[in-house]
Every structure is written in structure tokens, then in C-alpha cells.
Amino acid sequence: MTEKIYGGQAVPEGVMFQSNRHMATAIRRTNGQIDYFDMPRPVNKVAMKLKKIPFIRGIVAIFESVVYGMKPMDFAADRYDRDPQDDHKIEKENQNTNSVKVALTAAIFAILTFMLGKFVLTLVPVFIAEIFTGIVPGKFGQVLIETLIKLIILLAYIYFLSLTPMVKRLFQYHGAEHKVINCYENNLPLTVENxxxxxxxxxxxxSSFILFTVLVGFVLYMFVPLEPFHVRIINRIILIPVVLGLAFEVLQFTNKLRNIPVLKYLGQPGLWLQYLTTKEPQDDQVDVAIHSFNHLLRSEKE
Known part of the structure; x- marks a missing residue:
């Protein structure tokens, strides 16, 4: 097993891979050629210190992922369906905007969107569960109903989203990203066949992290007041960062147990969700992912 840890994300018609120092993105253009986007991974001393603190490091990692992932996503979004001969228009388009303001606005918007989604996924089930208090009374029953509703909303949203052609292709590149990292971590040559x-x-x-926030929330909510209803709402909001921090630690913990018999199944629920968030990629999509990863490895050596 290799020791260095790499991560990544799918982008429109491509994949971004990253280490602790570099980020490399490869996308397939409309004419079949592969274009690359490189950037050093920003180093923030404050963030580095916070990422050494358990529970807090998860929240920092989430926001870093959202913010740092914007540029590769923008690169891909600007080019994936554009004829390469029209690339000169991108520079002109960018000249007509303040790039700093756009980047800052995009980052803030991404963070707010993430938080809004988390608020919706946290609070909507609370209101629905309250309707069933007469049928399912008691703390355990209410928290269980709340958690089940949350899971239904999450799974339904991902499923119906995956039916759209663009998201389906994005999920295929997500699958290609995982396959490449698995191949690398199994010390096999990075060929399409392998x-x-x-x-x-x-x-x-x-994706596993998202599911763990639901499961961690179920356990955590058993230890906080359920009534009166406004207290239930308040503690759900207050506990959002706690749930995020704990879920990250659970994700890290299950990853360490992945090769230990019996204990490895603790991470199984997160893997099950990935059957929705990833799709089997085509050979040409895998080829793009391999190019992206190899490009990152070359950047690491420079």
C-alpha cells in the first residue's frame, strides 16, 4: 500500500486530483484533445494549525474543499463544451470582469450553498417528524423518524439528480477518479485495463461523509432535549458544526479500519451511498482520469 494520500473530484468532462501541495485537472475537449489546469494548493498557516485539532479539522477541510475546488470547476465549465478554437473568447470574457471579485463571490456562494443545503437537510425532517408525534411519541421514535426522513430526502435528491445526462456523466468521472486512486493504492500500473x-x-x-453526518446526528440527538419544539430547532442548528466535525472523525476512523476483518464493515454504509454518487465510467473517461493523475505526479516531481 502506498503511503502518500491523494484526493480528487469530478469536474465537467474531467477529473481533478490533488496532493497536499498541488492540484491538477484534465478535461476532454470537444475535439478529443486533453487540456490541463495546474495550480499549487494554497498554504494557509492558520488552517494548517486548525487541521491538527480533532473535530475542528473536519470543518476546515470541508471549507477548503469547497473553496479550492472552485478554480478547477471553473476551468472545466469554461471549456468542456467549447470548441478549442474559441478559447480566445474566454480571456476576453474574463477581462470584462473583476476576477478577484468573481472568485471571492463564487467562494462565498459555494459556502453559503453548502450551509443552506445542510440547514435544509437538518431542519425539514424536524418539522415533518413533529407531525408524527401522536403516532410515534418519545425521543427515540422521534429521532428515528427524523433520521429516516433525512435519509429519504438525501437518497431521493441524489437519485433524481443522477438521472440528468450531465450529472450522470459527472458521476461517471467520479467513478473514474475512485478507480484511478484504487489502482494507484494497489500499486498497479495505471492503464485503462487495470x-x-x-x-x-x-x-x-x-459521499461517505455526507451519510455519516446523518448517522452521527442520529446518535448525537439522543443526548439533547427534544421538547419544547423550539428547543429542538435551536439545538439542531447549534449542533450542525458538531455533527460535521464528528462525521469527519468517523470517516477518518473507518478509513483506518478498512483492511481489518469485521471492523472494515463500519465504513460500509458510506460505500453503499457511493453506488448512487458514482457510475461505471467509459474507457475514454478513465483515460482522462489517468492523464490527470499522471500530470499531478509529474508536478510533484518538479
């Missing part, structure tokens, strides 16, 4: 034989699931995936 990569396609790998699982499209991976323990460190952010």
Missing part, C-alpha cells in the same frame, strides 16, 4: 478492474467505491469519498 483501472477499469478496480472498484468505483472508496472509503475517503465525500
Amino acid at each position: 483501472v477499469q478492474k478496480q472498484s468505483r467505491l472508496h472509503y475517503r469519498c465525500g
Whole structure:
């Protein structure tokens, strides 16, 4: 097993891979060629210190992922469906905008969108569960109903989203990303044939993290007041960062147990969710992912 840890994310018609120092993105253009985007991974001393503190490091990692992932996503979004001969228009378009303001606005918007989604996923089930208090009374029953509703909303949202052609292709590149990392971590040559034989699931995936926030919330909510209703709402909001921090630690813990018999199944729920958030990629998509990862490895040596 290799010791260095790499991560990544799918982008429109491509994949971004990153280490602790570099980020490399490869996308397939409309004419079949592969274009690359490189950037050093920003180093923030404050963030580095916070990432050494358990429970807090998870929240920092989430916001870093959201903010740092914006540029590769913008690169891909600007080019994936554009004829390469029209690339000169991108520079002109960017000249007509304040790039700093746009980047800052995009980062803030991404963070707010994430938080809004978390608020919706946290609070909507609370209101629905309250309707069933007469049928399912008591703390355990109410928290269980709340958790089940949360899971239904999450799974339904991902499923119906995956039916759209663009998201389906994005999920295929997500699968290609996992397959490449699995192939690399199994010390196999990165060929399309070898990569396609790998699982499209991976323990460190952010999809697993999302599911763990639901499961961690179920356990945590058993230890806080349920009544009166406004107190239930308040503690759900207050506990959002706590749930995020704990879920990250659970994700890290299950990843360490991935090769231990019996204990490895603790991470299984997160892997199950990835059957929705990843799709089996085509050979040409795997080829793009391999190019991206190899490009990152070359950047690491420079």
C-alpha cells in the first residue's frame, strides 16, 4: 500500500486530483484533445494549525474543499463544451470582469450553498417528524423518524439528480477518479485495463461523509432535549458544526479500519451511498482520469 494520500473530484468532462501541495485537472475537449489546469494548493498557516485539532479539522477541510475546488470547476465549465478554437473568447470574457471579485463571490456562494443545503437537510425532517408525534411519541421514535426522513430526502435528491445526462456523466468521472486512486493504492500500473478492474467505491469519498453526518446526528440527538419544539430547532442548528466535525472523525476512523476483518464493515454504509454518487465510467473517461493523475505526479516531481 502506498503511503502518500491523494484526493480528487469530478469536474465537467474531467477529473481533478490533488496532493497536499498541488492540484491538477484534465478535461476532454470537444475535439478529443486533453487540456490541463495546474495550480499549487494554497498554504494557509492558520488552517494548517486548525487541521491538527480533532473535530475542528473536519470543518476546515470541508471549507477548503469547497473553496479550492472552485478554480478547477471553473476551468472545466469554461471549456468542456467549447470548441478549442474559441478559447480566445474566454480571456476576453474574463477581462470584462473583476476576477478577484468573481472568485471571492463564487467562494462565498459555494459556502453559503453548502450551509443552506445542510440547514435544509437538518431542519425539514424536524418539522415533518413533529407531525408524527401522536403516532410515534418519545425521543427515540422521534429521532428515528427524523433520521429516516433525512435519509429519504438525501437518497431521493441524489437519485433524481443522477438521472440528468450531465450529472450522470459527472458521476461517471467520479467513478473514474475512485478507480484511478484504487489502482494507484494497489500499486498497479495505471492503464485503462487495470483501472477499469478496480472498484468505483472508496472509503475517503465525500459521499461517505455526507451519510455519516446523518448517522452521527442520529446518535448525537439522543443526548439533547427534544421538547419544547423550539428547543429542538435551536439545538439542531447549534449542533450542525458538531455533527460535521464528528462525521469527519468517523470517516477518518473507518478509513483506518478498512483492511481489518469485521471492523472494515463500519465504513460500509458510506460505500453503499457511493453506488448512487458514482457510475461505471467509459474507457475514454478513465483515460482522462489517468492523464490527470499522471500530470499531478509529474508536478510533484518538479
